[in-house]
Amino acid sequence: MPVTTLDGHTVHVDDEGFLTEYDEWDEDLAKVLAANIGIDLTDEHWKVIHFLRADYKDKGETATTRRVQVAGGVPVKEQFALFPKKPGKKMAYVAGLPKPHGCV
Amino acid sequence: MTITQERTGIVPNFDDDAETERTIAIICSKGNLDMAYPGLIIANAALGEGVQIHLFFTFWGFDMITKSRMHDLQFSPVGNTAMHPVGDAHIPQALTPLPGMTAMATRMLKKQIADLGVPEVPDFLDQIVAAGGHLWACRMSADLNHLTEADLRDDVEGIISAAQFVELTNGAQLLFI
Numbered sequence: 455m456p457v458t459t460l461d462g463h464t465v466h467v468d469d470e471g472f473l474t475e476y477d478e479w480d481e482d483l484a485k486v487l488a489a490n491i492g493i494d495l496t497d498e499h500w501k502v503i504h505f506l507r508a509d510y511k512d513k514g515e516t517a518t519t520r521r522v523q524v525a526g527g528v529p530v531k532e533q534f535a536l537f538p539k540k541p542g543k544k545m546a547y548v549a550g551l552p553k554p555h556g557c558v
Numbered sequence: 559m560t561i562t563q564e565r566t567g568i569v570p571n572f573d574d575d576a577e578t579e580r581t582i583a584i585i586c587s588k589g590n591l592d593m594a595y596p597g598l599i600i601a602n603a604a605l606g607e608g609v610q611i612h613l614f615f616t617f618w619g620f621d622m623i624t625k626s627r628m629h630d631l632q633f634s635p636v637g638n639t640a641m642h643p644v645g646d647a648h649i650p651q652a653l654t655p656l657p658g659m660t661a662m663a664t665r666m667l668k669k670q671i672a673d674l675g676v677p678e679v680p681d682f683l684d685q686i687v688a689a690g691g692h693l694w695a696c697r698m699s700a701d702l703n704h705l706t707e708a709d710l711r712d713d714v715e716g717i718i719s720a721a722q723f724v725e726l727t728n729g730a731q732l733l734f735i
Binding site: 519 | 682
């Protein structure tokens, strides 16, 4: 498993760059991850990120866009506006979680 | 969009700078509950990957977008030898046309789908449209069924001919269901 340094944080990531250790993430790191993919975090982004973090802790898997809408209360349309083109993967990346595996 | 900020560490490639947009055209020709789903699942997944999606509803698939029918798609065990209600057991085909079997099979499938957190067909199409998917209705199917735009979901972008759909999806990958 590669180890990478992001703005002074040393973290474990998979081959693509998604964090693999839940506890190595913090909010400062999220800002770095978001900047890496051209996103400035707003309150709306944070709402999604905090839901994803809490839901992962609870369920053991990354929420899909469907679940972020139904359980997290952020409509799919807004997810696409916040995390353009590939919201499921981008949300997971910034939240320091694995890519979502669910089909829907 | 150009990202000028220097990237740090290993950063996933989200293809944000891809020059060509991938498009998938999906023709939905079936109106059974079970056969409504494959196209919707692929469409939803593809939209989440940044792929453009055009769905064309034709023949029996028209029921998926017809307001009076879209909530009542059914799943029949008749002729379906791959139904296994318990373990690997089959339902004897001679029993499948009995009254109530389709209603029972439909209820079971709807429950199984709901248990997975997968939405019902109208709700699923709402999500696909919210994610940027485009819905089109087939002109000949509308004429056959004596239906107009007023009978269809409001987010169907138009009733168009096969030729128009082919033109619209020039260069797309195509999936016929």
